[in-house]
Amino acid sequence: MSIHTVSPLFVGRARELAVLGAALDGARAGTASTVLVGGEAGVGKTRLVGELAERAHDALVLVGGCLELGTEGLPFAPFTAVLRGLVRTLGRDGVARLVPGGSTRELARLLPEFGEPDQDGAEARARLFEQVLGLLERLTEDQPVVLIVEDAHWADRSTRDLLSFLVRYQRGDGRLLIVVTYRADELHRAHPLRPLLAELGRVGWVTRLELGRLTRREVVEQAASILEREPSPVDMDRIYARSEGNPLFVEALLSEVSGGDALPESLRDLLLASVERLPEETQELLRVASVGGQRIEHDLLSAVAGLDESALARALRPAVAGNVLVVDGEGYAFRHALIREALHDDLLPGEHTRLHTRFAEALERDLSILPAPRGAVELAHHWHSARDTTWALISAWHAAAAARKSTAYDAQFGMLSRVLELWDHVPDAEERIGVGHTAVLHQTSVVSYLAGEYDRGVALATAALTEIDRAAEPAAAARALRQRGLMRYDLSRPGYVDDLREAASLVPADPPSRLRGRVLESLSRMLHRPEQLAEKIANAQQAIDIGRAVGDAATHAHALISLTWERCRYSQIDSHRDGFVEARRIADQADAYSAIMRGAISESDVLEGAGRHEQAAQVARDGISLAQRYGLARTSGTFLSINLAEPLVSLGRWDEALEVVEHALGLMPPPPHQASLQGFGTDIALARGLLDRAETLLAASRRVLSRGKSREQTVLPHVRREVQLLQAQGRLGEAREAAARALREHDLTADPRYSWGLLVHLAELGGPLLPELRSIAEWLDVEGDLQHAQRLTFTALTEQALDGAEAAGRRVKAWDEAAAAWAALHQPYGEARAQSGAAQAAHAAGDRQEATARLTRARELAERLGAVPLLEQLDVFSRRARIALTDGAAPDGLPLGLTARELEVLREVARGRSNREIAGELFISVKTVSVHVSNILAKLAVASRGEAAAKVHAVGLFDD
Template sequence: MSTNTVSPLFVGRADELALLEGALGRARDGAASTVLVGGEAGVGKTRLIREFAERAEGARVLVGGCLELGTDGLPFAPFTAVLRRLVRDLGRDAIVELLPGGSTRGLGRLLPEFGEPEGDGPEARARLFEQVLGLLERLAEQRETVLIVEDAHWADRSTRDLLSFLVRYQRSDLPLLIVVTYRADELHRTHPLRPLLAELGRVDWVTRLELRRLSRREVVEQATSILGGLPGRFDVDDVYSRSEGNPLFVEALLSGDGHDAVPESLRDLLLASVERLPEETQELLRVASAGGARIEHALLTAVAGLDEGSLSRALRPAVAGNVLVVDGEGYSFRHALIREAVHDDLLPGERTRLHTRFARTLEDNPLLLPATRAAIELAHHWHAAHDVRPALVSAWRAAAAARRATAFDEQLRMLSRVLELWDQVPDAAELVETDHLEVLDTVILVAHLAGEFERAISLSRAALRLVDAERDPITTAGLLRRRGLAAYDLGRAGYVDDLRTAARLVPASPPSALRAKILEALARMLNTPDVWAEKEAHAEEALRIARQIGDAKTEAQSLITLTWSRGHRAVGDQDLSGYAEARTIAGGARAYTALMRAAISESDTLEGWGRHEAATEVARRGIAEAEEYGVSRTSGAFLAINLAEPLVSLGRWDEALEVIEHALDLAPPPPYRASLMGFSLDILLACGDLEGAEALFHESRGILAQGTYRDQTLLPNLRRELELRLAQGDDARALELIAAALRERNGHVNPRLASPRYGWPFLVSALHATTVTLPTRTSPSSVTAGAPGPAGEPATLEEVVRELRDVAAKLEIRGDLQRAQSLTFAALTAHDLATWDTATQAWEELGQPYARAQALLAAAEAALAPPGGREPEGQPSAVRESVAQRLSTARALAERLGAVPLLTEIDALARRARISLTGEALAEETRLGLTAREFEVLKLVTRGMSNREIAGELFISVKTVSVHVSNILGKLGASSRGEAAATAHRLHLFATP
């Protein structure tokens, strides 16, 4: 990877940037506008302002900063810097011409070039203020002007007064925007900027913007941009937990030499506020720093050895100085890296003594903290004190406490520490009452539960190297099962071989729990048609053994596998009571893994049948349970996939995007991330955002290239690439993808296409491409695919079409969803109106608006151009009316969804047929090409609502609103929200309330 000092990518500030651009738009429209931008040091105020300034095309941007000389520092520093820049750019004489009355002596207080200042006292001061305001107004008369005053927390009294004057008396009929930035973390209770901010905040045209820290997902984007590649999950966890989402801190940690100490580049910034405090307070902060980012009052009292009065006297300056903040019944450092910097300043002996004091205090009185937290903190302190025996024992006990709390990440961290310390403690096995191999096996299990599949595989390999399969076949089989499960979830080859080997190692008699578990796992992973009988046989044997020996967990898992298997290959709806029975069994055994799998499998089955609403209900219930069981990142993310899919089918795209965004924020395992991004890609393609779709496809393809995946992952991804290439006009690549999918290297039909659930959608997209899209662009005989046809020569378009039909003729139809897909395939083959109408009806019954709108468009085309029929305008009026009705319905559906490419096709057909679509859904000029949702958003924008307010009004995410606003500006050709609102008012799009 290459490393940048700062992130080339501007991350996570779309809403804030939109707010600033909206303020500039209001100023351009003749509304006074000021924005106060606050945030802690390093949160990205300067980067935001720089990005905004670069995008403020046509505006004159004037920037001046206050100097770090305290609140009694250099007078008028930012305005002096602005004036000096203007003199350099325009010349002194040009400035003189702009000043009211041509008098310059007032500005002499700022620059000597303008002569001696005029007198002293209130009158001279007022004259200066008027001249600065007058100069800004004259500049704004020439072109829109942005005045940026940075670091107002260092502003002197004179600067604050002038700033207040400019904000209060700026003219509303000039395009002048004032932006002020300040460090919110510097504003202690007596800071003189606080009352000014409160005062200005009450002015109607002043907006306050507080920059938040970045989310974990945004930190991943920033780190990827800095490093030039995706960092490992544990690296991200470390950087995110230490930086707490502060962009500057992220950059410093990534560019440092390691993660053991705070980089020198940050130390002075972090410790400045600490070093201003009294010595007794600094000493208490050193004690608190050993306690972690948050420390309970009772624990700090016990370790510090101070009475309540002395402790309060020492604490108060730290709280007033914004170094510590009150957090419930305790305190936390304002930022984790401040604690680290203070802790790093401790001498080695001090550090050891303090952590030992904490450990002994917790051992003597464990009730000072909740049980799980007490166990984990005790392990932390013994480890930090470098006392390996109690460190190992406490880590083992902390892992058990974390397991009871279903905190798998923490359990994995504690168990990893046990492994790290094992060789340093000669009697480790006696101390924890288990051997090294058992510890390894437990770590593998927990790594899998925590979603660390790669780590589970590598640890399994390490454990297998310690075991002789001939001497200990049972242990070997158990480890092979663990590795197979992890490899299956990660998409790595060899998982079936591992499980088949494991099954051979465990005898059928006497019946054992291990054999039942292995057979159930093997049944779960056999999914191709050629092994379906074997799959069900293994599941049935596992179920029989589990019931025989009373293994409720494996019984539930086996029942889920059998129910899913039978439902998956069913022609119609089958009995799903097996899922309910499995949940009952799993609930009695507290087997949350089986409970999660029941939700995953049932929602998948229901969606496969086209029962979308029922699928969403099951998936939502499962996601809530995943949060309760502590597996949101793994099972919860998988269920988010199963929730997003039916939401996309139902046309609830905004809702689907929010589900996907939330799941991605949890940093799920790579395969899950790729699947989630796939549904986002579907929506982007349907909405016509090819740039965003290409970016998502590129990222997901990079993930999928690392493993070997099943048809449920590969076929949808192949379909998405096909549709993306067609939308981009890359016809040759599109046909090559179809031909390659039809045939493997040996020339045989790809067995993956024998999966009805995922084969039908691909076949429909492929046939549409080869019979509708590609023939309209080129001659079928002139197009050949890169993959060979049956005779070994490059396949022509006609040959590909024939083979698609051959594959479809052999593909089963299971349930209403596949029936609708097969009807669409048949209609594409015959281009027959009756078949298209049947397909349309099928999609309507399923509640899939996008597929229904596509079918309505195709039916309209078929009605207008029957084989040997007349020109569109020559059709009978009844036919034209039916076509108009189909197109109007299709347009209303596509408009509601925001499916811009489909809208374009519908409008183009209506124009060719000279059909006027009437009604609310019709006239593009009425809505300026905006989707229904974009039209709603524009209406709220014209009311002056922010993205956050719009999100609350429409019950969608702020990020989704930001995307809609960007689309609106692009379609209207507007450079700001204000300009878009002005366009809406000019065209009288909305009635005046």
């Protein structure tokens, strides 16, 4: 009887293959897309994409896999494999001709055949990404291209970043299909791939495809194909029960059944069963190969095994024939990673150490066996696994340098962290690497900043400072203090100003130095309180002078930005924007990307504060593009996303703003950036009546803000949202308590830009707070058109508390002025709310015609925005005032889309009565009440009776 080790029949994946086939057809027709294929280990992801590749006869199929090396992935591993395959097929020059611009210097970071890379830095990373995308796009000019990236659960951050870049910037009319596979069962809650998958899943041309287990019928088909006969029902029951429909386990179990052996008692035994039937010399070679990782180069395996080519081929052939190993380019890969893991775990302690040592020694003899930086990273992995602390430390230090050249900051950070971890175990560590412990701490702190690991960076800088004698090494102390101050600032942690002031005190003013200029510039940037204004300006001017004297363009530009930002009054913005233009010119000439980014951040912020929403959005959008080019999407790019979302919210382009927010959050920005982005999502959720969503976002922001002391620009909008949510939920008493607490805890005169927005919403609460709010408003400055509109709205709200005919006329005028101010700013939500107030004021003054005109305008704006709570309030007012709207709605039409009976039921729900009590009150059955309540919850878009009652109270539906 013959037996196949893998099913010749492709079973149970017709739907999934159809999805991939449709995506491939789309690529052929010029519609680029991405498919993310997930599933547990052994479920058939590789087989599925293999079937796709076999069907893609007219396409160029490029395959690369991520590699597991202990707890770290290998930087850019799948893209290095793809590039190596292209070089084998097209030759180095053939690939070079396809790279846009003809320069392959950045590709040298992936393969040494392309020479030496350009200088390092964030912009180098961006150029590498652009060259990879450009190469793929050029390849699609001749034929469709299918890029398959396997085992993304092992991807390091650099690989994930490049993959995200390629997916996001696929040309919509391109002929590129990207397929990514990953183990879903590996993605624990904190796994770094999870947020990337969630982010990419929201991109319009990305499809998520989850492979489930096979049904019993499909397992029978798979087994029959492997055995070339129908298995017995008894065998099938046992196989299906043990495998639970996992195709890999089915294959292994069937092999055991065919050999007459008992079924294995554990997964390890199951996975090793196919290995144990191979010749002993093959098993020994597989144990050696398992130490090298999921994929191993032929030359490296030969060097470690110590076999000549003939003996190596003789030992390998049974493993390949038995489908334990598969040929993969110039090397070999295990058919399944679990087989390699089982083999590796089965090694005795002595074997484990000895084999890792042999791999390390082979790489030490010839590191060129593997492309950089893979060779250096693998060497560090093997010395560490061999428990040779001295060489583990030395190799980790060199691997960090190699990772830096590839702009793989996360890998560099990991290697430097390992150096620190091993330091105390190597007595002569400083002599071994030529650098002292303090210097390693500082370097790791700097790299942690580039890698986005701010918390760890603060701890490292603090550790470095404990080792530095400030009197003997003032410059080293100043550098560490500046670095810690920058990260504390970005994390909204206290102490950043103290760090920078101390750093400034440690660096002498004479002679002028680059370090002193940078410290003073950083200090100036972080002084925001009114009483710090003189110090801010003085430090910025000194930094400009030093930058000019020592030729530090970046410091010069940064300091000029600080001065311009401070002097750029919202009402006189056009007379000061030249400062941003000059700073950008200086930074551009020196390619000082950090200053370029900060210039865009500051200019867009000032424009938004002045009410120049369209201009602010454009500056921010241009800055985001630059951030992506410089490899700073996660830091400067997400900050600029805040500055883009804000004007989009102002302009009423809420769906576009949500797209910006979701994209930026998907990049996992620093926590304070997350809080600000979530804040704009909260604003939109509140305006649209999505209270559950608003509460979730607000809770997430609250957790972030509780970790540090944030500035007014973050705290005051958060307080406003807290009060708004309580008010929307009908918890008016709690809202007023929160408002009173805010007035006690915050100085609302310190930053009018954010204080006016809070005052307006606190005024809506009315009650005993109004006198105090009026007092604050009298002292609060008004700068620019936006604050003027907020002041007019505040005045209109506080006028509502006055009685009398004269007061009624004043209220109409106040609301009309506010509505006109918001209209001039092109802020539809602000105008809609003001028109609503004007309509009610006109009706109270007895002018129904004017009330109708204002009500119609308010409803038109609110409908366009999807501002459901405002629409409901307008409908309730229309019904009570018996005003017929211009769209023909009946003045006595029922509100909220409810029937008359549903309104009766809703009234009782709002009173807190149970279904049985409502049934008795309305003389209907309990079941009928239940049906009505379900319909009401659906129409109100709420999840509970409590939310329904809160919405009713918020719009005052049953106040009469």
